[in-house]
Amino acid sequence: MSLTTRRLYLESFDETYATTFSANVTDVDGLDVVLDQTRFYPTGGGQPCDIGHLEGPTGSLAVSDVGGRDAVRHRLPEDHNLQVGDEVTGTIDWERRHAHMRMHTAQHLLSGLAYDLFNGARTVGNQIGAERSRLDLRPVSMTEDEVMALRAAFDAAVSKDLPLSMDVQDRQTLIDEVGAERSNVDMIPASVQQMRIIRIGDQVDVCPCAGTHVRSLGEIGPLGEVHVKSKGKGTKRFAYTLDGRPI
Ligand SMILES: [Zn+2]
Structure with a gap:
């Protein structure tokens, strides 16, 4: 299945400066979850990824690594328990x-x-x-x-x-x-x-x-x-x- 994550920060300066967003989980692969849209920058082009957290039905989850281009993968702790279709609110670490x-x-x-x-x-x-x-x-x-x-x-x-x-x-x-x-x-x-x-x-x-x-x-x-x-x-x-x- 081919999944594409909408990368909100690409769309305008207003979007680049925003820090929170809502999204739906579209894929889960072990510790990594793919979202339908994101503000997390995935490592690439010489720039390290954003970190932060996702707030969902299973609580607040730290995002420690982000990668991928079309499908953006957000690395979560073990036992994150998120499933495809879950709604989450993401927040990036603005200082970083x-x-x-x-x-x-x-x-x-x-x-x-x-x-x-x-x-x-x-x-x-x-x-x-x-x-x-x-x-x-x-x-x-x-x-x-x-x-x-x-x-x-x-x-x-x-x-x-x-x-x-x-x-x-x-x-x-x-x-x-x-x-x-x-x-x-x-x-x-x-x-x-x-x-x-x-x-x-x-x-x-x-x-x-x-x-x-x-x-x-x-x-x-x-x-x-x-x-x-x-x-x-x-x-x-x-x-x-x-x-x-x-x-
Ligand atoms: Zn540039």
């Missing part, structure tokens, strides 16, 4: 989610700025964390001056509080507007024609993404500590914190 939203949006901003500042440098990997995140850039040298330039551009964009927007576009429209490399659309299988596009400002960064983002850059604040290390062959790993945290 918001930290991921800020860090993930910071990654978009860094990627867009690095492309412009460093002659078309590509983002070839990323890992988001609540306290520390990183992205891999190629080809870059990332001298001290370049790191300072990237930081200055980041903080300038944040201080302008540039808004983010999301909409669905077709592949060719995106390529015509910003190019296949700058948008990273060349990393997405050619069979995917319609994509959810996340845009910072006018064109600071424009790329397809199914993650969670803040409404405007002011919510991120200035870049904290950064650390650069070589990953070989012109690739540099750029790690960063927010809120002045040590790295």
Whole structure:
């Protein structure tokens, strides 16, 4: 049986910022339950999942892990006793989610700025964390001056509080507007024609993404500590914190 979970956080910024929802259980597989809709972000795209709890006919159940794409699986304790058809109310851990939203949006901003500042440098990997995140850039040298330039551009964009927007576009429209490399659309299988596009400002960064983002850059604040290390062959790993945290 093919089950698809409606992922509410994809639909608008209002939905991204909401923390509770009602849903029905559509499948149970041991500790994992699938819901017809969810606000829990499943681990993917370099971003860890949301955690939280589900309140249902068998009590309050901690959600410790979330995965899957079409059918989103919520990991519950043993003896959760939920059954297909049960109604539940879900609540996500907002502090963790918001930290991921800020860090993930910071990654978009860094990627867009690095492309412009460093002659078309590509983002070839990323890992988001609540306290520390990183992205891999190629080809870059990332001298001290370049790191300072990237930081200055980041903080300038944040201080302008540039808004983010999301909409669905077709592949060719995106390529015509910003190019296949700058948008990273060349990393997405050619069979995917319609994509959810996340845009910072006018064109600071424009790329397809199914993650969670803040409404405007002011919510991120200035870049904290950064650390650069070589990953070989012109690739540099750029790690960063927010809120002045040590790295
Ligand atoms: Zn994103």
